[in-house]
Amino acid sequence: MTDFKLPSIDYAALSPILIMLSTALLGVLVEAFVPRRLRHVVQLTLALLAVLAALTMVVLNADERMITAGQALAIDGPTLFLQGAILVLAAMALLLIGDRSVELGGAFVAQAAVTAESADDRRQAEGRNGLTEVYPLTTFAIGGMLIFVAANDLLTMFIALEVFSLPLYLLCALARRRRLLSQEAAMKYFLLGAYASAFFLFGVALIYGFTAGIPGRVAGVDFATINAAVSDSPASEVLLFAGMALLAIGLLFKAAAAPFHVWTPDVYQGAPTPVTGFMAACTKVAAFGALLRVFHVAFAGANWDFTPVLGVVAVLTMLVGAVLAVTQTDIKRLLAYSSIANAGYLLVGVLAPSRDGLAGTMFYLVAYGFSVLAAFAVVTLVRDADGEATHLSRWAGLGRRSPFFAALFTFILLAFAGIPLTSGFMSKFAVFGPALEGGQTWLVIAGVLTSMVLAFPYLRVVVMMWLSEPGESTPTVTVPGGLTSAALMIGVLATLVLGVAPAPLLDLATGAAEFVR
């Protein structure tokens, strides 16, 4: 305890994280000192510039492979790939969050503290500018996610989890319309998220106990130590299994895997749609990035123990997502269950113990993120006087009213259904192929069977849009301004390009698919 060695820190490798977090702090200052009418522009520009700068640093760091900041952070292929993915998808989400052309004043409430459904609340729904705190909150969340996928010990991972979760709980509560639903969603998300975090933390403690007593090592929760402990710790394996299970609960909660998925439909429905898109794309990347690292690096030696359990979770997730999606009548809830089912497919990729499996999972995350953001971008556009018209019956005949946007949405739905020439098909192949190769035949069969079920709800929406006659209540699609259009077009184009020419991104993913240990 006498000599304390300063850990070496490679600031260049950490720069994306530092950029995002310092921009978030700067954003707080902007809230304090910049005049109200300028804040929106300043904040949005600041956030976008920070994302671009961080992305540039990720690209510049592309060849770095190191563990830095003590044992806390691993900057390696998967980290950089997933950080890049989070930043690109976050940029799209920021475009959606920043849009004020679709709804007067933006999708966010002007004053969060006003009691829901009160007269004051109704007044502020009429078009006062939304609060600009959303930008620092989002930037904090992005920063947390960047740490989450890089974390190389469980405590750093826990802190990162909290850093990106807390802003998300708040963001969920800020919807301009349907305030009660939004606040309920935030409350639910917060309570369940807090439980999940507690589980995670308890798991960390048990694992710490498990690592005690390995000859020649100090107890710790960094992944190298855990990995060594898995093979030769003298401690009881009960500690290991219980710890792994508790950690998995925390991570699977964020990934929205069954049976830890119950928050997903409510939160996706209640949260402001741009935030929903942000969660569906970026949170998924972050959660699966962490899952991959924890199970492929820390617990790689316990492969035989966790694979059957996670396999059951994967099958359950696919089943719950697919079957319950069939009964949904609200487009946002439908997309939520679809996101749950997709978490199941991603878990199939996590359980493919090979470089191809890892690459396939990372490819899937990127492809799905683009599609789902584009899907939610369309959801923000279909609206009437009361805000978004999310009930499916309202979408009847939309293809007649607004063929262009209906066609885009149809394309995205076909991608979700896994029709070839869309990224959805390529990503399914990217995870199912390595899984089958790794001997997980039953997971692939479950995946294929649930895909059949899941095709039905997507098709129902297509039928609604194109084959039904427009009703009295069919809203028109609001023609979006530049920001939402850009996000939508990027999402759709990426879905198409990754479906037709997936080779470049696959190469990139395969090249990156190796953890440093």
Place this chain on the structure above:
Amino acid sequence: MSNFPFLSVLTVAPLVGALVVAFLPRHRPELAKQVAFVWSLLVLALSVAMWVSFNAGGKRFQFRESYSWIPDWGVSFTFATDGIALVMLMLIAVLVPLVILASWHDAESSKRSVPVYFALLLVLECTMIGVFAAADVFLFYVFFEVMLVPMYFLIGSYGGHQRQYAAVKFFLYSLVGGLFMLAAVIGLWVVGGKTFDWQALSEVDISTGTERWLFLGFFLAFAIKAPFFPFHTWLPDAGGAAPAGAAALLVGVLDKVGTFGILRYCLPLFPEASKWFAPWALALGVIGIVYAALLAVGQNDLKRLVSYTSIAHFGFIGVGIFAFTTQAGTGAVLYMLNHGLATGLLFLVVGMLISRRGSALISDFGGAGKLVPVLAGVLFFAGLASLALPGTAPFISEFLVLIGTFTVNKPVAIIATLGIILAAAYVLWMVQRTTQGTLNPTLTEVDGMRRDLNLREKVVVAPLIALIVLLGFFPKPVTDVINPAVQATMDDIGRTDPAPSVGTVQEAAK
């Protein structure tokens, strides 16, 4: 000329045409129709050039092209055609212009965009050509699935009564089959050492258990697509609801993908499993022949009736394929072509009749021949071709299937022969109730029924009638192309034809 990249150009050309047509102004429907028609004629001309430069006695796969696509997975754009695929490509190229011509006014009756209808037809042509021209299993799967999308919208947006239900049922059935195939495709990729090249995969040894599962995955997809009994229930709905032109393509070409897939993928890639499952497949074929024919007799809706006759015919094709003799195999392939011509014609004519009467119900007709004699005559001819009257092309194929089957499996051949009798029943009874007999007085009050075939419609039916008669008397140009490919397929599964039991020629030679 044989170095010309026929297959890729043929695949891409209709897609380019579709884009052109789709972006024509919506208020100029005539222009869209003309462009689509001329475009499909260009595709036909190119196909004819390909037919001419195909060397029937040459290599099994010709016009091979290969371009890298996803090297990580061993996927490439590989096109190649054997005689079987070539015949189907020709069928597509011939049918599409005729369907476009026949559908000239179909899209107008719906409230939807006319150019989009013709663009969808061209997209469909692109995917149909692609599915037959692909020599890479992944590429085949891509076309197999994408094919659903234009057809779905053709049925769903431009179809008749119950179109939504029919379109969704069609899509879901096909998608379910396709996903089973996807699992098998991935499995094949894994056991085949991460390649999708047909040639390489056909040389891979697969363990018996795995081979059977993979066969089942592919077979299920193809059996739903074809469709074979008991996976057929979507076809009468889809065929009944689709606009006549789309229905002609659906039954004439799209469904052949199923039987073609069995010949190209199931048999050569999984020869042992094919033999193991053959009795079951034969049983499905025979049941289909009799069952669908019986249902056809009972139909009161013209398009549904034609759909059921098709299911019966697919039973014949299935029997022909799984009899594993060259004669039956050739017969099955020839049947695929002839059925496309005859049923295509039947669908188009029935469509003309329905658009005049404004009803598809047989009971709404009666004695129509007195009002529209030429149309009634063409319907009669199409019916006769469909029941395989000697002198029409289907007769030859049906006969080949039956004698080819008889040499190896007498009971199946005998039961299948029942199908011929039933075919006579459903066709003749249908013709009698619609065009013969006393005139249904309400018919005279319908304006449309006073117009006989106009020039456009005559141009539609004439080439089909000519081809059916020509191939009925002189099928040699086609059989020359088919035979080597069928022979090669039979070699793949290691079956040789049984020697004739009363072999006088052989004994004389001794």
